Amino acid sequence: MLATSYRTAYNEDHEAFRDTVRRVFAEHLTPHMDEHEANGIVPRDVWKKMGDAGMLCMTVREENGGLGLDFGFNCVLTEELSYLGSSAGFTLQNDITANYFERLGTPEQRAKYLPGMVSGDIITAIAMTEPGAGSDLQGIRTTARKDGNHLVINGSKTYITNGQNADCVIVVAKTDPEKGAKGISLVLVDADTPGFERGRNLDK
Numbered sequence: 739m740l741a742t743s744y745r746t747a748y749n750e751d752h753e754a755f756r757d758t759v760r761r762v763f764a765e766h767l768t769p770h771m772d773e774h775e776a777n778g779i780v781p782r783d784v785w786k787k788m789g790d791a792g793m794l795c796m797t798v799r800e801e802n803g804g805l806g807l808d809f810g811f812n813c814v815l816t817e818e819l820s821y822l823g824s825s826a827g828f829t830l831q832n833d834i835t836a837n838y839f840e841r842l843g844t845p846e847q848r849a850k851y852l853p854g855m856v857s858g859d860i861i862t863a864i865a866m867t868e869p870g871a872g873s874d875l876q877g878i879r880t881t882a883r884k885d886g887n888h889l890v891i892n893g894s895k896t897y898i899t900n901g902q903n904a905d906c907v908i909v910v911a912k913t914d915p916e917k918g919a920k921g922i923s924l925v926l927v928d929a930d931t932p933g934f935e936r937g938r939n940l941d942k
């Protein structure tokens with residue numbers, strides 16, 4: 739574990755949070771890491787422990803059920819995960835999906851998902867990559883076509899962090915193939931949506 743006392747990026751509150759993170763990881767994550775790696779999944783009860791300790795979606799504003807902290811707290815958590823060598827997908831929820839919900843979501847979507855994402859009751863994922871499209875995201879083939887007041891999505895995704903236990907997946911799909919990058923949308927797909935299927939758990 740690196741000594742962090744000489745760095746100026748963090749204040750006392752960040753360092754107090756780091757102590758909490760180390761304590762909670764030591765109790766609930768470190769002893770089970772081999773099992774998580776072997777099974778390729780971090781079980782839901784561990785997510786709950788993280789949520790209970792205030793270690794999920796720390797930047798989410800109070801009115802959306804969060805603590806309204808600065809991004810430095812996310813950085814502390816990411817550093818501590820890295821020191822452990824854990825690939826747990828908490829950072830995806832903390833750093834990426836929470837921001838999509840908070841900045842781009844409707845008030846209804848924020849109310850439906852964010853409090854659960856903070857508490858660890860809701861696990862999220864973002865599905866961009868496809869078997870035939872990675873860095874060049876414009877090459878995705880997944881489409882979302884309007885059908886009345888529904889969207890019908892066709893396509894498959896791969897390498898999705900938290901994909902095996904996500905309750906809600908932000909799916910990147912082409913809604914207007916003529917418009918290039920501007921014709922790509924983010925679609926919220928609850929895992930219990932008819933037709934949604936999880937693939938094989940990849941060793942990644």
Ligand SMILES: Cc1cc2nc3c(=O)[nH]c(=O)nc-3n(C[C@H](O)[C@H](O)[C@H](O)COP(=O)(O)OP(=O)(O)OC[C@H]3O[C@@H](n4cnc5c(N)ncnc54)[C@H](O)[C@@H]3O)c2cc1C
Binds near residue numbers: 865871872896898899
């Ligand atoms: C641990 C892990 C977690 C992931 N989690 C997610 C997730 O949650 N959601 C999700 O959607 N995806 C996820 N991915 C997929 C990840 O986003 C893709 O692997 C990434 O976009 C690269 O795509 P690719 O693997 O198809 O590689 P490619 O795009 O085929 O690239 C292969 C190589 O070519 C290089 N390359 C590509 N284009 C160029 C270029 N124009 N010029 C020069 N070099 C280039 C790349 O740097 C790379 O070295 C995850 C991947 C990993 C490994």
